[in-house]
Amino acid sequence: MDTLFHNSRRKLSQGLLFWREAGEGTPVIFLHGAWNDSSQWVSVINSLSQNFHCLSPDLLGFGESENPHVHHSIDFHVECIAEFLQAVRLEKVYLVGYSIGAWIAASYALKYPDQVCALVLLAPEGVGIEGQEKNSRKMRKLVSRPPIFSQSLKWFRPLNKILGLKEKLEKDFNLRQKLLAYPNSFQLLFQRRQSEIEAEFLHKRLHLMEVPVLILQGGQDLLDAVVKTQTYTQLLPKVELQIIAHAGNDLPSSCPGIVARDIQNFINAN
Incomplete structure (x- = not known):
């Protein structure tokens, strides 16, 4: 049976934010990847909304959210998520992010550790690698x-x-x-000054992460993605790595059942 989603919009200081919402209970925020919008998480939320309160926003400038004339940065999106959580009166949440969504989620947890129970990062961006x-x-x-x-x-x-x-x-x-x-x-990924991008990289700060982290990575993903995941895994103090051996990229769409199961097990354990 398909989950009943509620589509909502809220005016933030930087623009109108759209999000999908389903379920009740412990709040879990899903942040989409670079080449997607919040619809990327629909299949995963279909499984998890029976036990959790799931919210999946379109980042500003993506999907049905407003595209403000601003200079996009990771910290810009961190502050938008902070304002969004305040608007919907959620004081402490689990954050799940894919690609740049994972970069934003990890940056958020480093900046606002008291507001995050734990992180689930899928093929995370946000660390420097060779080449x-x-x-x-x-x-x-x-x-x-x-x-x-x-x-x-x-x-x-x-x-x-x-x-x-x-x-x-x-x-x-x-x-x-x-x-x-x-x-x-x-x-965000390629067109900003290299010095600006590097200033938002996390490899020099990941050792400061206070919350538990689960990382999910497709075993058949591109080498760059695998190396970035390895970097996160080596630097985070409280981390669990799950390799989905047969999967490539876009884990939320290619194997939503496995992703939902791993997220649920991790949240229940934390």
């Missing part, structure tokens, strides 16, 4: 190419196939479309 700046330059270069570039990929597909370039060019085309579809994520 990251080079990858950022690649992403910026891919997006900066003129529109004719995308069209030319379609024109030359038959030739690309003959030359053996089809797979690479298709991958670049699809990646460029994703980056363009989520400009605020592109800004």
